Amino acid sequence: MTSTTPSTQTDEPAGGVVKRRRDRAAREREILEAAERIFGERGYQGTSMDDVAAQVGVSKPLIYQYYGSKDGLFLACLARLRTQLLDTVSDAVLAAPDAEDALYAGFVAWFEFLDDHPQAWSVLIDEGMLGMSPAAGPAAQATDEVRAAFIDLIATMVRMNLPPGRTPDEDEIQIVAQSISGATERLAIWRSRTPTPPSPQKVARTLQTLLWQGLNPLRTPTT
Amino acid sequence: MTSTTPSTQTDEPAGGVVKRRRDRAAREREILEAAERIFGERGYQGTSMDDVAAQVGVSKPLIYQYYGSKDGLFLACLARLRTQLLDTVSDAVLAAPDAEDALYAGFVAWFEFLDDHPQAWSVLIDEGMLGMSPAAGPAAQATDEVRAAFIDLIATMVRMNLPPGRTPDEDEIQIVAQSISGATERLAIWRSRTPTPPSPQKVARTLQTLLWQGLNPLRTPTT
């Protein structure tokens, strides 16, 4: 009765009504894209596996077969974004001629990436994996790893710019790196919630000035 | 059969076996204490209402009658902590003779409070209410309000210390305030997860120096 033209099935579904079977890789990609979108829109908690399944037009157990669990699916989304974001920022930093420029370039790259990938950002920090206690799921761990990678990057930058004579105080370096990471994260959240946020360049510039010269510039008439 | 001595019931339960009825206020307090502890240990998601009920030795619907919902219970925990934390930090800031000292004093108060109330901190930020999307529950909103109060405090401090001639650039003030808030939050999380973190004083000092003078001090042989 419902026999429709079988369609080629090797590519995108034809304009027909039913989606037929796809091979595993294609289906996985399809699921991942839907998941990234829905997680981005509704957050981790707000997304049910049935939602994703319905969106793809597939049944829930299939997703479990491919991704194991909700965390597994979320982690898969994260992996892509993590790589992209880290690469983007590292590239910008490494291309800069000196530390002062690297700081600015890194910030600009960070904020621009997040502007260009709004739901990526939601996936990365939404549902507030930020402060989760150790007992939280593997998803929290994964976001923590992304963060740790950035903190390492920052700490390395700081270390590289210590003068030769200076004994590196690892505590101080950690404090500074954690601070910068925290500041950029909060700024990103703030920008994403402000109707017309300042441009990446403006934010990066202000932050760079703050970090490089401290609060004093704000206290003198000349910027 | 199970009739035990009725016990006085006006105070803590006697050494007896069964807890009898208490009046509402007492029970509410008892529930709140248990909730604060369990939320602190296992986070919001990790805590079930049945857990809390079992801990208090009471049935779940009673908690719902008193607190309405899981969010309601969580919010009640938050309210106390929020007030305490805000007051502690504001007092320290206001008692300082000038802006530079206020910055330091505020940081010290913040980190010391969190050292003294470890599970308070967990309640405040655990379960990562930090980055939740707008669609997240009222609990996320409440933590956001705590944060907003701090950001206001910081922004006010910054504004008060602008020289008379300087036109306040609200964007820049926001950027700075958000940064500081983000930095202190991340430092708090970091300290809570580091086995032997640097003292509140050391962290506060480093952060104050960073903000006041920028990264330059790290680049010169003299601290």
Add this chain to the structure above:
DNA sequence: GAAAGAACTTACTCGGAGTAAGTTACTCGG
């Protein structure tokens, strides 16, 4: 010592994560 009301419970519904076991479509050797 009963009426009234506060304190409290049993026994559910409902939704979402995760699973067991089966069914359908494609493919490849004969």
Add this chain to the structure above:
DNA sequence: CCGAGTAACTTACTCCGAGTAAGTTCTTTC
């Protein structure tokens, strides 16, 4: 062309946690 084998997929559950309806004690008060 045709069955066997297997990959793709589904129906129909279980289980657990939030939230609720409808009572059942205890305790106070006249």
